[in-house]
Amino acid sequence: MLERRDDYRSLYRDFRWTIPGRFNIGTAVADRWAALDPDRTALLDYRIDGAPDRLSYGALAARSNAFANALRARGIGRGDRVALLLPQSFETVVAHLAIYKLGAIAVPLALLFGVEALEYRLQTAGVKxxxxxxxxxxxxxxxxxxxxxxxxxxxxxxxxxxxDFDRLVAGHSPDFVAEDTGPDDPALMIFTSGTTGPPKGALLPHRVLLGHLPGVQMAYEFLPRPGDLMWTPADWAWAGGLLNALLPALYLGVPAVAARFEKFDPETALVLLEKLAVRNAFIPPTALRMLKSAPDIGGRFRLALRSVCTAGEALGRETYDWTKAALGVTPNEFYGQTECNLVLGSCAGIGVSRAGAIGKVVPGHRVAIIDGEGRPVRSGTVGQIAVARPDPVMFLEYWQSPEATRRKFVGDWMTTGDQGVEDEDGYVQFFGRDDDVITSAGFRIGPGEIEDCLTGHPAVALAAAVGKPDVLRTEIVKAYVVLKEGFAGSPELAGGISRWVRERLSAHEYPREVEFVDSMPLTTTGKVIRRIFRERARREASQVTGV
Structure with missing residues (x-):
């Protein structure tokens, strides 16, 4: 737990981990609060057309105990993998906690997955x-x-x-003695997004919840405070929704909102934020950019936000400034991966905030920019973001993939495959995945800042920037753009969009080609799948050069 401080330096210097010898996410999240304050609100189930349903910590503990008994009666025991294929709901949380209490392993999966994607993950994990x-x-x-x-x-x-879930809960005892688990016992398997290869099951231990707390408290401006209420549009099947918002909030005694949306809609999100007086929100960058399409937010909505956090890809200066102006709070950007999450972060309240940067090293972690040999590089030098082991938030292994696990490390550095640069003040700028970084006329260009600038154009809803092979420059920047309703693509508009970026960024970063597309391919976590456009640009270039 972080002490509330006014300066980052002392916060980082004085922080020490306290990891108990025995720890279970299920009991720590529910049973601890049920014993202290059973009537305290844990969850609110949002309804557009009525008052939200409420679930107390006492009820959450009792229902998860009953479901643990039901699962045990079905033959589920320690180490068994149980898949969760559910939207945000009370049942999702109850099932998670029951699985942890059993010492089994939760495997959250997105309902958006198709049959083939589900089968691959279920087969790989050996789900029972x-x-x-x-x-x-x-x-x-x-x-x-x-x-x-x-x-x-x-x-x-x-x-x-x-x-039936409800019948099983009602038909079993609300008393359950959780398995005696240690902090390093496996609790959770979250599959990587698969943007750079087949998805891998990252096996996370019970201590991973404790490992998230310093970054969560920092990014949400020292959670908890009186009146705090957490909401995220991110799927709870994603590490972002589950570990950046839901589970840490519940552990800290902050109620969380469950809301069932098939897809993110800016107007619906703003109505929810106002109606429930949400104080703390984790909103991924793509969702924040989509919110830009909602007109006159300040005039139409009375928002109670005190912290907005974002992660998953680079936010960018344009959206950073827009969030401050439109939502009334400085967005706190942070960074991590499923394998080792929330290790870099921001906290505007203590002066750690800079447009275009993802923050500084979170207390309790050691992060560096390294070269290909695993050596930290000087400030201002582009390299790979890496995290030192051991670390409480670090994964145990890739499920049944010892070779992939071994390749993830260079010495004691866990590599991320993400390119970044650290400045002299300790701020890290995120460039993108190794494959996403564009090399043009000797410059290494991160696509995130270009995409963010593009979405600042009045006509642009979403954008992807990739490198297209070029004989003269190695690569040129090419932008694929989805236009807002009411705009039509034309050579004149494409030229205007290119000039927009050139005037705001630099002469080497602007897109020399702009192509209009009808839709933007996104992962289940809301990230643009640049690989699709990168391959498309390469095919276009090869047709011209014959290579």
Whole structure:
């Protein structure tokens, strides 16, 4: 836990980890608060057309105990993998905590996944049971017979007889003695996004929740404070939604909002923020850029936000400035990966905030920019962002992939595959994945800042910037742009968009080609899939050069 301080330097210098010898996420999140303050609100289930339902910590502890008993009766035990294929809901949290209490391993999966993506992950993890809703059950029905380890589903809200979630909770005792787990025992398997290869199951231990706390408290301006309420549009199947928002908030006694949205909609999000008086929000950069399309936010909505955090990709100066002006708070950007999350961060309240940077090293972690040999480079030099081990927030391994786990490290540095540069003040600027960095006329260019600048143009809704092979410059910047409603693509508009970036960034960063597209491919975590456009640009170049 972080002490509230006014300066970053002493905060970093004096922080010490306190990791207990025995620790279980399930009991730490629910049972601890149930004993201290059972009527305290843990979760609010948001409804557009009515008052939200409420679940107390006492009820959360009792329901997760009952579901743990139900899972044990189904043969689930320590080390078994249980998939969660659910939207944000009370049941999702209850199921997570029950799995942790059993000493089993939760495998959260996004409902947006298609059948092939689900089958790959379920097979790879050797999942024994899935907790899902009717939509998820329909997807799983066709592949269940092809998975030898799979032993069925528990379905939420489908009146599924003995396997209905609510009936199982109601039919089992609310008393349960959790497994005696240590901080290094596995609790959670989250699959990487697969943007640079086949998705891998990152196995995370129980201590990972404690490892997130310094970064969470820093990024949310010293959570908790009276009246705090947490919401994120990020899927709880993603490390961002689960570990940057939901579980740390509950651990700290801050109620969290569950809201079922099929896709992010700016107007719906603003109504929720106002109606519930949300104080703390984790909003990924793509969602913040989409909010720009909502007119006159300050005039139409009374927001109660005191902290807005963002991560997953670079935010950029344009959206940083817009957030301050439109939402009334300075966005605190932070950085990490599923394998080792929230190790760099910002906190405007103590002066750690800079447009275009993802912050400084979070107390309790050691982060450096390294070269290919694992040696830290001088400030101002581009290299790979790396995290030193051991670290409480670091993953245990890639599931059944010892070689991939070994390749993740250079000595005691866990490599990220992300390019960055640290300045003399300790701020780190994120360039992008190794493959995303554009090399043009000797310059190394990160696509994130270009994309952010592009979305500042009045006509641009979303954008992707990639390197297109070029004989003279090695690569040129090419932008793929989705226009806002009411705008039509034309050579004149493309030229205007290019000039917009050149005037605001530099002569080597502006897109020399702009192509208009109907939609933007996004991962389930809301990141632009640049790989698709990069391959497209390379095909275009090869058709011209014949190479």
């Amino acid at each position: 049971l899935a907790v899902t809703n009717a939509a998820g059950a329909a997807k799983l029905a066709g592949i269940a017979g092809r998975m030898p380890a799979f032993d069925g589903m528990v379905v939420v809200g489908a009146d599924a007889g003995r396997d």
